[in-house]
Amino acid sequence: xxxxxxxxxxxxxxxxxxxxxxxxxxxxxxxxxxxxxxxxxxxxxxxxxxxxxxxxxxxxxxxxxxxxxxxxxxxxxxxxxxxxxxxxxxxxxxxxxxxxxxxxxxxxxxxxxxxxxxxxxxxxxxxxxxxxxxxxxxxxxxxxxxxxxxxxxxxxxxxxxxxxxxxxxxxxxxxxxxxxxx
Amino acid sequence: xxxxxxxxxxxxxxxxxxxxxxxxxxxxxxxxxxxxxxxxxxxxxxxxxxxxxxxxxxxxxxxxxxxxxxxxxxxxxxxxxxxxxxxxxxxxxxxxxxxxxxxxxxxxxxxxxxxxxxxxxxxxxxxxxxxxxxxxxxxxxxxxxxxxxxxxxxxxxxxxxxxxxxxxxxxxxxxxxxxxxxxxxxxxxxxxxxxxxxxxxxxxxxxxxxxxxxxxxxxxxxxxxxxxxxxxxxxxxxxxxxxxxxxxxxxxxxxxxxxxxxxxxxxxxxxxxxxxxxxxxxxxxxxxxxxxxxxxxxxxxxxxxxxxxxxxxxxxxxxxxxxxxxxxxxxxxxxxxxxxxxxxxxxxxxxxxxxxxxxx
Numbered sequence: 001x002x003x004x005x006x007x008x009x010x011x012x013x014x015x016x017x018x019x020x021x022x023x024x025x026x027x028x029x030x031x032x033x034x035x036x037x038x039x040x041x042x043x044x045x046x047x048x049x050x051x052x053x054x055x056x057x058x059x060x061x062x063x064x065x066x067x068x069x070x071x072x073x074x075x076x077x078x079x080x081x082x083x084x085x086x087x088x089x090x091x092x093x094x095x096x097x098x099x100x101x102x103x104x105x106x107x108x109x110x111x112x113x114x115x116x117x118x119x120x121x122x123x124x125x126x127x128x129x130x131x132x133x134x135x136x137x138x139x140x141x142x143x144x145x146x147x148x149x150x151x152x153x154x155x156x157x158x159x160x161x162x163x164x165x166x167x168x169x170x171x172x173x174x175x176x177x178x179x180x181x182x
Numbered sequence: 183x184x185x186x187x188x189x190x191x192x193x194x195x196x197x198x199x200x201x202x203x204x205x206x207x208x209x210x211x212x213x214x215x216x217x218x219x220x221x222x223x224x225x226x227x228x229x230x231x232x233x234x235x236x237x238x239x240x241x242x243x244x245x246x247x248x249x250x251x252x253x254x255x256x257x258x259x260x261x262x263x264x265x266x267x268x269x270x271x272x273x274x275x276x277x278x279x280x281x282x283x284x285x286x287x288x289x290x291x292x293x294x295x296x297x298x299x300x301x302x303x304x305x306x307x308x309x310x311x312x313x314x315x316x317x318x319x320x321x322x323x324x325x326x327x328x329x330x331x332x333x334x335x336x337x338x339x340x341x342x343x344x345x346x347x348x349x350x351x352x353x354x355x356x357x358x359x360x361x362x363x364x365x366x367x368x369x370x371x372x373x374x375x376x377x378x379x380x381x382x383x384x385x386x387x388x389x390x391x392x393x394x395x396x397x398x399x400x401x402x403x404x405x406x407x408x409x410x411x412x413x414x415x416x417x418x419x420x421x422x423x424x425x426x427x428x429x430x431x432x433x434x435x436x437x438x439x440x441x442x443x444x445x446x447x448x449x450x451x452x453x454x455x456x457x458x459x460x461x462x463x464x465x466x467x468x469x470x471x472x473x474x475x476x477x478x479x480x481x482x483x484x485x486x487x488x489x490x491x492x493x494x495x496x497x498x499x500x501x502x503x504x505x506x507x508x509x510x511x512x513x514x515x516x517x518x519x520x521x522x523x524x525x526x527x528x529x530x531x532x533x534x535x536x537x538x539x540x541x542x
Contacts, residue, residue, distance in 0.1 A: 035362070063525055
């Protein structure tokens, strides 16, 4: 099994840390992982993205052109990455701030309105975990228990009290994600 | 099995330095390499192993601190990225001339000049063919994974001390910035003063009454002596070329076509290889691990069944010159590169291979 994912959005949305938690979850179940961020001028304000690969085999290129799954969190990233999903692949997006919705018919499209949900729950900081939950509902490539272990590994000790909220957010994401028919 | 962690390549360099029993790190921040010194400063090894971590006032100061500390037989290193490494070149030449062991890390970014902070492999010439003045060579290791970022710190120190020669880890922004699983090696203690005196009798450890003074210098104005010093260096380089070549051959046994690459490019080319093999193209990949000494013989040996070679580098074509020297005109050697921080995709490389080598 190899899963090639791009996660893209604004800086401060937790794009890089979502990827890191996913990568750590893969390690927890003995998979090979790679995490390749954009670190250029875009990181100094504006959009951010990260390519995450989980595989049972040695990972070749950490940089890709096409992805099994794209998690898209702003319009710029939608414009950039909608066409990069492999035919038959998965596109997940948050509708917040999206003016041009995805239109491809050869992929599966899901919507998870995590920004609204995080605001409703009063937990805006774990917005990215709601998105991750939605993704894991569609692509259960890592077990929830391994995600929690991954969270423990990737969060500094002083934030470990936030893990229950993160778990709650992941479960909520799993509930609210919906398939979109184009 | 060693401890498993998810780390950036740059962080792995920092952790490996502590674990390799390094005595001192001198450096100056620059993107895309700053995590090395950031990691070391956060880890505070000076409180655990006594390792010095010092942010110098410039790269010129860093390399001269390395020069001075290496003269005492200590394990010392620095790291930087392209423009910073250029500033260090004078010092590297002196260190090579004085035959001092040390490790340099270059997490390469695009040039020339300040260029860009994005990844590049355009410092191959500088690393393997001088960069500083005079007839000297550095041992150059090219990691292609975060695991190798860690492992090669240890290896680079072993080689540097075995040959009393500077060794460089030539990485790039991709390997420095990406995170992968890394199995860390068990920590080595720092050498004691007694061990240093025994291991490096040439070091300036303080003159006892039992021996003459140890003098560390690259200078000798007597031509016949300076020539002998140069001959000694060249003899040493010949031994390194004989014994220390390292490369990885993937699917080369039945390969009709070959890609030669190193570092991040070799990772991308490995995906090209997978796609090509799925299409029935008999493609192999030779990944150079030591860039100097270069795996010329290993490439030449494949020419009994390889009909054409594509060299891919994130540059205008530097290593390809060494590939051509190795091949001696026996088969077609083509080149494909991207510059300025742009990165090719696996599919892009395959298209070029078909156009320039296979000729579809």
